[in-house]
Amino acid sequence: MKELIHEYAQGYELLRASIDGLSEEQMRFRPAPGKWSIHEIIVHVTDSEIVGLHRFKKVLAEDRPLLTAFDQDKWAAQLRYHELDAGQYLLLFKFLRESFLPVLSRLTEDDWQRVGIHSEAGPMTFAQLLQKYVDHIRDHLRQIERVKAAMS
Structure with missing residues (x-):
């Protein structure tokens, strides 16, 4: 799990580097x-x-909590993402990740196996959920690279 925590911790630096100089x-x-x-x-x-x-x-x-999904496209449109300050959001991302690292470093083996019920994906262990968020950043880093390539 140390490698997973390390990858999670790198998320901000990878995001920041992907937009550096834009x-x-x-x-x-x-x-x-x-x-x-x-x-x-x-x-x-x-x-x-x-x-x-x-x-x-x-x-x-909590014991087997419900983890509700959200409509990311509706959030982007209704919350007018294009009008928000991306710099502030990037810093918030950094602080959110940093604030959770002490919790991750103290988890027991049993904690990693705790289960939540995602409203779309079904049962997920904590380890699977954290992996999902590591993968989420990887996916969006690839998306950022595609957008940058489309600028050429």
């Missing part, structure tokens, strides 16, 4: 109608992290 115009570039800009991806990743921390804490503190 102008505001580049951050707001949409590769196609209906597709997210890098700006919107950063806000989404942070909102997802907020939801994730809530899910993590529920799984660790």
Whole structure:
């Protein structure tokens, strides 16, 4: 589990590095109608992290809690991600990840096997849930690279 925690801890630096040197115009570039800009991806990743921390804490503190899904596209549209400050959201992402590392470092083997019930994916152990959030950042890093490539 140490490797998983390490990957989780690297999320902010990987995100920050992926947007380093981009102008505001580049951050707001949409590769196609209906597709997210890098700006919107950063806000989404942070909102997802907020939801994730809530899910993590529920799984660790409650017995088989329900972990509800959310409609990411509706959040992006209704919350007007394009109007929010991506820089603030990136820092918030950093602080959210850093704030949870002490909890992760103290988990027992039993904690890693605790289960939550995701409203779409079904039962998930804490380890599976954390892996999902590590993979989520990887997926969006690839998406950011695709958006950057579309700018050329």
